[in-house]
Amino acid sequence: EAAVTQSPRNKVTVTGGNVTLSCRQTNSHNYMYWYRQDTGHGLRLIHYSYGAGNLQIGDVPDGYKATRTTQEDFFLLLELASPSQTSLYFCASSDLGNSDYTFGSGTRLLVI
Amino acid sequence: SQWGEENLQALSIQEGEDVTMNCSYKTYTTVVQWYRQKSGKGPAQLILIRSNEREKRSGRLRATLDTSSQSSSLSITGTLATDTAVYFCASIDRGSALGRLHFGAGTQLIVIP
Numbered sequence: 071e072a073a074v075t076q077s078p079r080n081k082v083t084v085t086g087g088n089v090t091l092s093c094r095q096t097n098s099h100n101y102m103y104w105y106r107q108d109t110g111h112g113l114r115l116i117h118y119s120y121g122a123g124n125l126q127i128g129d130v131p132d133g134y135k136a137t138r139t140t141q142e143d144f145f146l147l148l149e150l151a152s153p154s155q156t157s158l159y160f161c162a163s164s165d166l167g168n169s170d171y172t173f174g175s176g177t178r179l180l181v182i
Numbered sequence: 183s184q185w186g187e188e189n190l191q192a193l194s195i196q197e198g199e200d201v202t203m204n205c206s207y208k209t210y211t212t213v214v215q216w217y218r219q220k221s222g223k224g225p226a227q228l229i230l231i232r233s234n235e236r237e238k239r240s241g242r243l244r245a246t247l248d249t250s251s252q253s254s255s256l257s258i259t260g261t262l263a264t265d266t267a268v269y270f271c272a273s274i275d276r277g278s279a280l281g282r283l284h285f286g287a288g289t290q291l292i293v294i295p
Binding site for chain 1: 217224288
């Protein structure tokens, strides 16, 4: 079954720490996205990509890097984590960028 | 957010009742999608309605799109306790070649058995 799988499911790190969130999709979709979800803000786009090696900046990119290594794999990197990055992170993939969105189950990140 | 501008609100209803959730936009959109997010899960796409469609149905769900008023609605008939979730609308920027979705804050629906 086509899916988007995120890991880890939960992560705790200290301020200044280095964190990598992973996402793999088996949908054969070209587009992949990283969102963060916070109470009162809904889902906000951090970075996205339309293929291996491609990266696009989203609406809230500060403090985040991303890398799309293959069609299937999209990583979100926090090189100097801050408490403001405590959030629920979702990865998603889509076909042609405008339909059939599939989300992963999320990674809950706590920066202390 | 500029798009999918419904404020986070909470609705509490009895099982079996019908409910309608609304969403409005400040700019033109080509596609509106409605999502449901259950506790501890990622959003799941429910229904997609394009700018040339006024209404779309899927089972107990009905979505409408009014481009003149830049608004959309999602109705659920005969609600079940399992419909308890947060419902989001999301729109796609007409000018976006990459189909970026813009999400609203969502509506928390609680269906009491």
